[in-house]
Amino acid sequence: MFDKFVFSLEVFPPKKISSIDTIYNTLDNLKDTKPDYISVTYGAGGSAADTVTCDIASTILHKYGITPLAHLTCVNYTKHEIGQILDLLEENKIENIMALRGDINPSIPPKKEFSYASELVEFIKNRGGFYISGACYPEGHVDAENIDEDIKNLKKKVDAGAGHLVSQLFFDNSYFYNFLDKVRKAGITVPIQAGVMPVINKAQIERMVTLCGASLPSKFTKMMQRFEHSPEAIREAGIAYAVDQIVDLVSQGVDGIHLYTMNNSYVAKRISESIKGIIHA
Ligand code: FAD
Numbered sequence: 001m002f003d004k005f006v007f008s009l010e011v012f013p014p015k016k017i018s019s020i021d022t023i024y025n026t027l028d029n030l031k032d033t034k035p036d037y038i039s040v041t042y043g044a045g046g047s048a049a050d051t052v053t054c055d056i057a058s059t060i061l062h063k064y065g066i067t068p069l070a071h072l073t074c075v076n077y078t079k080h081e082i083g084q085i086l087d088l089l090e091e092n093k094i095e096n097i098m099a100l101r102g103d104i105n106p107s108i109p110p111k112k113e114f115s116y117a118s119e120l121v122e123f124i125k126n127r128g129g130f131y132i133s134g135a136c137y138p139e140g141h142v143d144a145e146n147i148d149e150d151i152k153n154l155k156k157k158v159d160a161g162a163g164h165l166v167s168q169l170f171f172d173n174s175y176f177y178n179f180l181d182k183v184r185k186a187g188i189t190v191p192i193q194a195g196v197m198p199v200i201n202k203a204q205i206e207r208m209v210t211l212c213g214a215s216l217p218s219k220f221t222k223m224m225q226r227f228e229h230s231p232e233a234i235r236e237a238g239i240a241y242a243v244d245q246i247v248d249l250v251s252q253g254v255d256g257i258h259l260y261t262m263n264n265s266y267v268a269k270r271i272s273e274s275i276k277g278i279i280h281a
Helices: 017-033 054-064 079-091 117-128 147-160 172-187 203-210 217-225 231-251 265-279
Strands: 006-011 037-038 068-073 096-100 131-136 164-168 193-194 254-259
Touching: 006 096, 006 131, 006 265, 017 265, 037 054, 054 068, 054 079, 054 265, 068 079, 079 117, 117 131, 117 147, 131 147, 147 172, 164 203, 164 254, 172 203, 172 231, 193 231, 217 231, 231 254, 231 265, 254 265
Parallel strands: 006 037, 006 254, 037 068, 068 096, 096 131, 131 164, 164 193, 193 254
Antiparallel strands: none
């Protein structure tokens, strides 16, 4: 799948299991965008009974005929529990996994059998049966001392068996291009998809920046300030900004685009529609 330009979408399970139908409505709306795959995030977890990601990934495959990519975090699991989750994914014919460390949650003590994503990658690789992807950070991961250290650690993840990477979101493409330069010089040759998130309200951007520390170019902050009081204007501007980012990324020959949909199928469809003529040109 990753030997050509890839366009993919990301969805997340609803917080309350009672709202599970909302994700199926979202998928109903997204299926016509014909992504190469749809990824499903994984909660910080801590219990091997967390099957919702697998359930959604399985629906993506069996109901819509779209390739799913299931995320899996490891710090809050033992090897035995991860083994059980892998068995369940395999039973459901899910072949693609995004192997992640997961954020350290102060209220959930880590199980200490996995410390980094590279250890999960190695564990899955040794077990066999899955194609493994990993995460990367164009502006450096928040825990890393600096970007060069982070790239050294990224190389360990790729050397352990991650055959494909998806980037954290960013709003200034120059960070992604500089990152690609450094990563390629470090000998990482696997395909790297650029993660793009359309920002369609002010609360969303404040939350995102706190979580991942993405830099905001002045073009972006001016847009947010100018339109923050009009939900329709900020949505339209956010869509236009994401499309503009993607056109530039595709022009520069990136390996693929991963759209963080935030389960907003309207916005995802608008963006997919706008870029469909260029992504496979
Ligand atoms: P790692 O690759 O392990 O890196 C974490 C930190 O440890 C980095 O600072 C790295 O430099 C450092 N490090 C790595 N290896 C070593 C080593 N051997 N020695 C010393 N330092 C090391 N979170 C969720 O909870 N669920 C999701 O579904 C989810 N999906 C995501 C998808 C993408 C594309 C991205 C970019 C992030 C996602 N996250 C998700 C967030 C992610 O879990 C956090 O960013 C987490 O803090 C790091 O996970 P990682 O897999 O990148 O960790």
